[in-house]
Amino acid sequence: MASAGGDSGETLSLNLTPMLDIFSILVTFLLMSYSTDPTNHDVDQNLELPDSITLVSMDEVPSIVVNKNEILINNKKVVTLQNGKVAPADIQQGAIFPVFQELVEIAKVNKAAAEILRGGDEKKAKPGEITIEMDRKHDFELLRRLMLAGSQAEFITFKLLVAKEHI
Amino acid sequence: MSNHKKRKWIPSGGSGPDAPELNIMPFIDIFSMLNTFLLVSAAFIGLGIVEVQVPFLSNSPDVKELPTRSFSVRVDLDDAEIKVTSQWTENPVDKQEKSFKYDDGEIVKFHQEMIALRTKVPENDKVTVFAADTVKYENIVKALDAIKTLKENEPRLALPNAEELHKTGKDFFLFEKVVMGSVIL
Numbered sequence: 076m077a078s079a080g081g082d083s084g085e086t087l088s089l090n091l092t093p094m095l096d097i098f099s100i101l102v103t104f105l106l107m108s109y110s111t112d113p114t115n116h117d118v119d120q121n122l123e124l125p126d127s128i129t130l131v132s133m134d135e136v137p138s139i140v141v142n143k144n145e146i147l148i149n150n151k152k153v154v155t156l157q158n159g160k161v162a163p164a165d166i167q168q169g170a171i172f173p174v175f176q177e178l179v180e181i182a183k184v185n186k187a188a189a190e191i192l193r194g195g196d197e198k199k200a201k202p203g204e205i206t207i208e209m210d211r212k213h214d215f216e217l218l219r220r221l222m223l224a225g226s227q228a229e230f231i232t233f234k235l236l237v238a239k240e241h242i
Numbered sequence: 243m244s245n246h247k248k249r250k251w252i253p254s255g256g257s258g259p260d261a262p263e264l265n266i267m268p269f270i271d272i273f274s275m276l277n278t279f280l281l282v283s284a285a286f287i288g289l290g291i292v293e294v295q296v297p298f299l300s301n302s303p304d305v306k307e308l309p310t311r312s313f314s315v316r317v318d319l320d321d322a323e324i325k326v327t328s329q330w331t332e333n334p335v336d337k338q339e340k341s342f343k344y345d346d347g348e349i350v351k352f353h354q355e356m357i358a359l360r361t362k363v364p365e366n367d368k369v370t371v372f373a374a375d376t377v378k379y380e381n382i383v384k385a386l387d388a389i390k391t392l393k394e395n396e397p398r399l400a401l402p403n404a405e406e407l408h409k410t411g412k413d414f415f416l417f418e419k420v421v422m423g424s425v426i427l
Contacts, residue, residue, distance in 0.1 A: 091266055091267075091270060092266070094270065095266055095269055095270060095273070098270065098273035098274070098277060099273070101273075101277055102273055102276050102277060102280065105276075105277070105280035105281065105284055106280065108284060109280060109283070109284065116289060118287065118289070124287075124289075125379060125380040125383040125384070126380075126383075127290055127292055127383055127386075127387050128387050128391055128393055128394075129290040129291065129292050129387065129390070129391055130290070130391060130394070130414050131290055131291050131292070131293070132288070132289070132290055132291070133289040133290060133291050134291070206291065209379055210379070211378070211379050211380035211383075212378060212379070212380070213378070213379045214375060214376055214377065214378065214379070215319075215373045215374065215375055215376070215377045215378075215379065215382055215424075216375035216376070217379075218379060218382070219373075219375065219422075219424060219425050222296050222422060222425040223296075223425055225296070226296045226298060226425065231295055231296050231298045232293060232294075232295050233293070233294050233295070233296065233422075234291040234292070234293050235291060235292045235293075235294065235383065235386075236289060236290075236291060237289070237290050237291065237292055237383055238287050238288070238289065238290075239287075239288035239289065239290040
């Protein structure tokens with residue numbers, strides 16, 4: 076038992092039972108909220124996700140991350156934002172060109188992987204899906220340009236990453 | 243009868259000098275380690291997704307024939323308001339327009355309107371969204387929530403394929419397909 080000895084020769088013992096109670100409650104709470112979800116993702120520290128009531132959980136790690144200052148694709152910085160806007164030099168046909176270039180590469184890799192999985196089956200490939208993690212304060216213009224770049228690279232389904240109100 | 247001497251029972255935590263004490267230090271050690279591990283690995287934010295599509299042109303030959311008279315729902319998002327337009331593609335078109343603000347009370351009304359439209363024509367599960375460039379992303383997600391998802395405490399809709407939706411775990415969708423109409427070249 077923990078004790079503190081004084082000069083007087085008396086021994087003071089610390090009552091650890093309340094501490095044990097607190098630990099028990101904490102462990103119970105943490106075990107209840109413990110997630111065994113196989114997809115684990117750390118949200119970019121430089122962005123805040125919008126809240127949502129969606130009941131659909133994240134199923135793949137986001138490929139496109141748009142924080143307050145930059146756009147990253149697979150953790151590689153491709154565009155620097157100026158006050159939440161893309162520089163006109165980076166825009167072509169309404170889309171963000173560097174994003175389009177990166178997404179084309181991802182689409183090629185996905186297509187090759189899908190062909191291997193299909194084993195040479197000539198069936199039509201499923202249109203591409205991609206997950207976007209974006210700061211809640213950005214304008215739709217930025218999302219539209221990203222989606223345009225995506226659709227030009229044959230991604231037609233976009234999964235917008237959100238913070239669920241009910242975990 | 244037993245010949246054993248009966249021992250005097252001393253309650254634990256007694257103040258007598260011979261009172262036995264449970265050594266709880268190992269418990270505290272285990273709990274400390276468990277706490278540390280769980281706090282590090284705990285997910286305090288649940289991550290979800292809201293799925294949307296963009297219009298695309300397909301050269302696929304197996305295009306289903308659309309019914310001659312179909313129902314369409316269009317949602318226009320502006321900086322200040324949400325406008326819902328519903329109409330039939332052929333006469334009588336029965337065009338209806340309603341506007342809502344982004345505040346919580348109006349969003350609830352907008353959600354109720356979407357429920358009414360979904361139950362009015364159960365065959366239609368698609369909404370086309372047109373957003374202005376200046377609308378904030380958080381407002382877009384707020385509107386998409388009201389369009390796509392039934393809240394946890396809301397009753398599920400009595401749709402013709404309700405049983406199938408329940409089996410596939412998709413009965414919480416209000417309008418499953420949302421197309422971002424403004425994302426087009």
